[in-house]
Amino acid sequence: MLSPADIVTLPFDDWVNAFVRGWLVPNFRPFFRAAQVPITSVLGWLEAAFLAVPMLVTTALFALAAWKTAGRGMAIFTILGFAFVDMIGLWDDTMTTLAMILTAVFFCAVIGIPAGILAARSNLAWRIMRPVLDVMQTIPSFVYLVPIVMLFGVGMTPGIIATIVFALPPIVRLTNLGIRNVRADLIEAAEAFGSTGWQMLWDLQLPLAMRTIMAGLNQTLMMALSMVVIAALIGGGGLGLVVNTGLGRMDVGGATAGGVGIVVLAIVLDRITQGLAERSGVRGASLRQTLAGFFRPRATAPALEAEKAG
Amino acid sequence: MQDAKLAVSHAFKIFGNDAPAVLKLLRQGKSKQEILAQTGATVGVQDASFEVREGEIFVVMGLSGSGKSTLVRMLNGLIPPTAGQILIGGEDIAQASPAALRRIRRDKISMIFQHFALFPHWTLAENVAYGLKINGVPRESRHKRALEVLEQVGLAPWADSLPSDLSGGMQQRVGLARGLAAGSDILLMDEPFGALDPLIRREMQMELLNLQQTLKKTIVFITHDLNEALLLGNRIAIMKDGCIVQIGTAQEIVTAPADDYVAAFVADIDRGRVFTADDVSSQPTTIQLRQTSVRDALRMMEQGGAHALYVMDGERVAGVVTYQQLAASEMDPSPTTTLQDALITDFPTVDASTSLSELYGAAGSGLPIAVTDERERLVAVVEPSDVLAHLSGDAVAAEALANKEQANAQPR
Numbered sequence: 165m166l167s168p169a170d171i172v173t174l175p176f177d178d179w180v181n182a183f184v185r186g187w188l189v190p191n192f193r194p195f196f197r198a199a200q201v202p203i204t205s206v207l208g209w210l211e212a213a214f215l216a217v218p219m220l221v222t223t224a225l226f227a228l229a230a231w232k233t234a235g236r237g238m239a240i241f242t243i244l245g246f247a248f249v250d251m252i253g254l255w256d257d258t259m260t261t262l263a264m265i266l267t268a269v270f271f272c273a274v275i276g277i278p279a280g281i282l283a284a285r286s287n288l289a290w291r292i293m294r295p296v297l298d299v300m301q302t303i304p305s306f307v308y309l310v311p312i313v314m315l316f317g318v319g320m321t322p323g324i325i326a327t328i329v330f331a332l333p334p335i336v337r338l339t340n341l342g343i344r345n346v347r348a349d350l351i352e353a354a355e356a357f358g359s360t361g362w363q364m365l366w367d368l369q370l371p372l373a374m375r376t377i378m379a380g381l382n383q384t385l386m387m388a389l390s391m392v393v394i395a396a397l398i399g400g401g402g403l404g405l406v407v408n409t410g411l412g413r414m415d416v417g418g419a420t421a422g423g424v425g426i427v428v429l430a431i432v433l434d435r436i437t438q439g440l441a442e443r444s445g446v447r448g449a450s451l452r453q454t455l456a457g458f459f460r461p462r463a464t465a466p467a468l469e470a471e472k473a474g
Numbered sequence: 475m476q477d478a479k480l481a482v483s484h485a486f487k488i489f490g491n492d493a494p495a496v497l498k499l500l501r502q503g504k505s506k507q508e509i510l511a512q513t514g515a516t517v518g519v520q521d522a523s524f525e526v527r528e529g530e531i532f533v534v535m536g537l538s539g540s541g542k543s544t545l546v547r548m549l550n551g552l553i554p555p556t557a558g559q560i561l562i563g564g565e566d567i568a569q570a571s572p573a574a575l576r577r578i579r580r581d582k583i584s585m586i587f588q589h590f591a592l593f594p595h596w597t598l599a600e601n602v603a604y605g606l607k608i609n610g611v612p613r614e615s616r617h618k619r620a621l622e623v624l625e626q627v628g629l630a631p632w633a634d635s636l637p638s639d640l641s642g643g644m645q646q647r648v649g650l651a652r653g654l655a656a657g658s659d660i661l662l663m664d665e666p667f668g669a670l671d672p673l674i675r676r677e678m679q680m681e682l683l684n685l686q687q688t689l690k691k692t693i694v695f696i697t698h699d700l701n702e703a704l705l706l707g708n709r710i711a712i713m714k715d716g717c718i719v720q721i722g723t724a725q726e727i728v729t730a731p732a733d734d735y736v737a738a739f740v741a742d743i744d745r746g747r748v749f750t751a752d753d754v755s756s757q758p759t760t761i762q763l764r765q766t767s768v769r770d771a772l773r774m775m776e777q778g779g780a781h782a783l784y785v786m787d788g789e790r791v792a793g794v795v796t797y798q799q800l801a802a803s804e805m806d807p808s809p810t811t812t813l814q815d816a817l818i819t820d821f822p823t824v825d826a827s828t829s830l831s832e833l834y835g836a837a838g839s840g841l842p843i844a845v846t847d848e849r850e851r852l853v854a855v856v857e858p859s860d861v862l863a864h865l866s867g868d869a870v871a872a873e874a875l876a877n878k879e880q881a882n883a884q885p886r
Binding site for chain 2: 350353355358
């Protein structure tokens with residue numbers, strides 16, 4: 165049978181090698197090395213903080229957050245889950261993983277929310293971003309692990325960068341979606357009163373899209389968690405490393421212990437952020453109100469009502 | 475015109491590509507349908523020209539798809555016109571830069587929407603203060619102003635509620651308050667009462683008229699409801715297929731529809747609400763109580779074909795006498811019979827602005843209705859038969875027919 169390969173064969177792999185090894189790495193290595201400094205610092209602070217705070221205090225804080233956002237059952241689960249992780253000797257690894265994930269999510273939000281806003285306001289920007297996000301979401305992460313190691317080296321920070329690449333799309337997509345879904349008549353009203361683009365963004369679009377943006381943050385968080393083990397392949401520590409070590413030694417028990425730690429962390433973080441997302445949607449409260457309600461002593465709907473009446 | 479607050483001249487809006495070519499086709503007299511078939515472009519508004527005077531309610535009436543919503547959005551530049559001029563205080567909206575447009579929207583022109591478009595995450599006070607917030611007014615003073623305006627529309631107790639806590643009618647009051655609080659002179663109201671149920675709609679119409687008496691805003695009011703247009707509008711523009719087919723007062727539009735389309739529209743409106751005593755009254759023939767004998771009065775009635783006459787006592791209306799009664803009293807052998815004996819002092823009076831629908835009752839007595847001014851002087855009378863004729867439209871039709879015949883007769 166005739167096939168295109170009989171006529172032309174493309175050395176695609178050579179091209180990529182030439183581009184990455186021959187041009188990108190020699191020319192831009194210092195740039196990429198410098199670019200990871202902020203990530204390294206944030207990770208350093210977070211990890212130091214989580215490791216410094218006693219286990220009981222951390223558990224109490226997480227249980228409180230779970231209670232406020234997801235109810236009493238979730239608070240009990242948090243206490244039991246964290247206690248179990250501690251008892252199987254993985255507390256420090258869990259805190260390292262938590263620091264990594266929060267760092268990755270933080271940078272995803274810092275990059276992704278503005279990117280999503282840009283995508284929502286400019287069809288051109290969205291047309292460019294969309295295929296990039298599609299590639300980021302579908303390309304197997306092993307493919308970009310190698311160039312990341314070449315550019316950034318081995319360690320926690322490159323692991324976080326790989327996590328960011330993998331976990332960024334949902335927050336961009338959902339920020340874009342949330343803003344585009346703000347009712348057209350409200351946008352028209354804001355325009356009719358002469359508001360500027362920024363005023364419209366702060367007054368209307370961000371508050372009304374907050375619920376969707378929070379859902380995006382939740383998705384990003386979950387995807388970051390699922391990268392923990394893969395990031396450990398290039399030097400990311402924590403629970404991912406525990407799982408990988410177990411895998412390497414055919415140590416079912418060790419791998420399972422690491423896996424349980426990841427699952428506990430995933431459930432707790434998921435429920436807390438979902439609760440936050442739901443709150444930000446209730447009666448369209450703004451982020452400020454949501455956060456204020458979060459820190460207020462047992463401030464649920466009745467308390468708000470009472471405040472109004474008084 | 476000097477007191478035109480808002481002047482639109484030859485404004486066009488074409489949705490689709492190649493607007494200049496479409497404009498050319500329009501100027502050649504092609505219809506909206508032909509243009510759609512030929513170029514795929516939709517003509518939203520064609521050649522709209524009108525002026526809105528300071529302090530008037532200018533109603534734009536048309537069915538859905540007639541271009542009225544497009545037209546009103548052109549007035550504040552939400553939809554930029556394809557051609558033409560829209561002047562607000564000497565500035566052309568069609569040519570304004572985005573910054574100038576924002577300033578005009580902040581300072582000169584506010585809008586009220588059919589579906590309220592209140593911001594669901596803000597309290598009523600915050601919603602009402604929106605225009606001020608955009609304009610950089612500090613929080614304290616804009617909150618104060620918002621409360622004042624909420625007081626005006628009767629919603630002060632709900633200042634801290636969210637819009638979702640309110641009924642539709644109340645939400646639209648907030649929409650109105652938001653428009654008023656911005657402090658602009660011109661209000662654009664895009665079918666503001668269209669989404670409300672009939673009773674609430676009626677209440678809101680009355681409230682708007684009440685507010686307008688003190689506020690004297692310049693209002694462009696969009697509606698598809700002719701009765702609403704006739705009730706609220708100082709002047710009314712009727713739109714069809716993107717064109718303004720007629721501009722006039724309610725009475726002008728009902729009595730002299732510009733074409734069959736308008737005529738079909740006004741055919742089944744409640745004429746009783748459009749016309750007032752002023753429209754059906756005629757110059758009164760009066761007699762003086764003391765100087766006129768019964769015999770003279772009877773003769774006057776026979777000559778004029780009247781069945782009743784108003785009797786004046788000096789400047790004052792003394793009463794009314796009917797032919798029937800006078801004739802009966804003349805039969806009476808007593809030679810001293812005067813008008814005084816047959817005088818009916820319990821006669822119906824109205825003022826010139828009373829609507830015809832309120833004249834039914836008075837017309838029922840069979841006596842001519844006295845139209846008096848604020849100092850109780852007789853200015854006109856309304857014959858009961860004229861009230862009914864006007865309500866049925868016969869008088870109008872007859873008048874129109876007479877005009878037509880006159881016009882036909884003239885060339886010869």
